[in-house]
Amino acid sequence: DSGVTQTPKHLITATGQRVTLRCSPRSGDLSVYWYQQSLDQGLQFLIQYYNGEERAKGNILERFSAQQFPDLHSELNLSSLELGDSALYFCASSQGHLSSYNEQFFGPGTRLTVL
Amino acid sequence: AQKVTQAQTEISVVEKEDVTLDCVYETRDTTYYLFWYKQPPSGELVFLIRRNSFDEQNEISGRYSWNFQKSTSSFNFTITASQVVDSAVYFCALSEAGRDDKIIFGKGTRLHILP
Numbered sequence: 001d002s003g004v005t006q007t008p009k010h011l012i013t014a015t016g017q018r019v020t021l022r023c024s025p026r027s028g029d030l031s032v033y034w035y036q037q038s039l040d041q042g043l044q045f046l047i048q049y050y051n052g053e054e055r056a057k058g059n060i061l062e063r064f065s066a067q068q069f070p071d072l073h074s075e076l077n078l079s080s081l082e083l084g085d086s087a088l089y090f091c092a093s094s095q096g097h098l099s100s101y102n103e104q105f106f107g108p109g110t111r112l113t114v115l
Numbered sequence: 116a117q118k119v120t121q122a123q124t125e126i127s128v129v130e131k132e133d134v135t136l137d138c139v140y141e142t143r144d145t146t147y148y149l150f151w152y153k154q155p156p157s158g159e160l161v162f163l164i165r166r167n168s169f170d171e172q173n174e175i176s177g178r179y180s181w182n183f184q185k186s187t188s189s190f191n192f193t194i195t196a197s198q199v200v201d202s203a204v205y206f207c208a209l210s211e212a213g214r215d216d217k218i219i220f221g222k223g224t225r226l227h228i229l230p
Contacts, residue, residue, distance in 0.1 A: 002159070031216070033216065035160075042220060042222050042223070043206055043220040043223070044220070045216075045217055045218045045219070045220075048216045048217070055216065056216050056217045057217070058217050058218075088158070090160055092160070092162075097216055098148060098150075098165060098210065098216045098218075099148060099167075099210075099212065099216070102165075103162050103165075104162040105162070106159055106160040106161065106162070107159075108158070108159055109158060109159065109160075
């Protein structure tokens with residue numbers, strides 16, 4: 001058990017809908033990362049938050065948004081869902097930035113299926 | 116532009132054999148970070164190692180070792196005396212200094228360890 005929790009584990013929804021994925025980092029970790037893994041795009045970095053602030057942005061669509069709350073949990077909001085958004089979404093956490101010799105710990109992922 | 120190439124899509128070896136997973140990267144930065152991740156059949160992601168571009172020392176952790184060579188832009192991963200539990204998809208990744216923790220992943224190498 002990595003100590004990172006993600007809910008829900010599975011999510012099935014229809015095109016055009018909006019969903020929220022939730023991540024709770026390990027106790028004491030300030031950085032939260034979101035990744036998307038799909039058959040078409042492979043593993044992609046979406047966004048990173050550090051202590052409540054957006055720190056780095058990857059290939060995140062404008063239809064997607066995220067935030068990190070004062071208690072350090074994070075939510076990834078996906079709206080106007082398309083079939084191509086079907087993927088496994090991972091959350092990871094670390095004590096700080098990866099440039100500082102920190103490890104990353106991953107949650108089990110949320111599998112999103114858009115029908 | 117940064118890029119990570121894992122030319123080996125799939126490798127099969129018999130248990131106890133040594134196996135090397137190749138990773139070649141491209142970057143214009145002089146400071147960058149290289150990573151390896153493991154994704155076993157259960158689906159979770161596991162962070163294995165982070166290497167700073169200034170540190171070309173090879174790293175060994177049990178049966179795992181990493182060979183970083185800036186001259187060939189490679190960061191190869193060797194498993195010695197492979198075991199069935201090593202069966203997984205392995206991802207090599209790169210992030211550039213100044214881009215914080217925005218990580219670019221290779222497409223992964225699927226490793227089968229046959230009993």
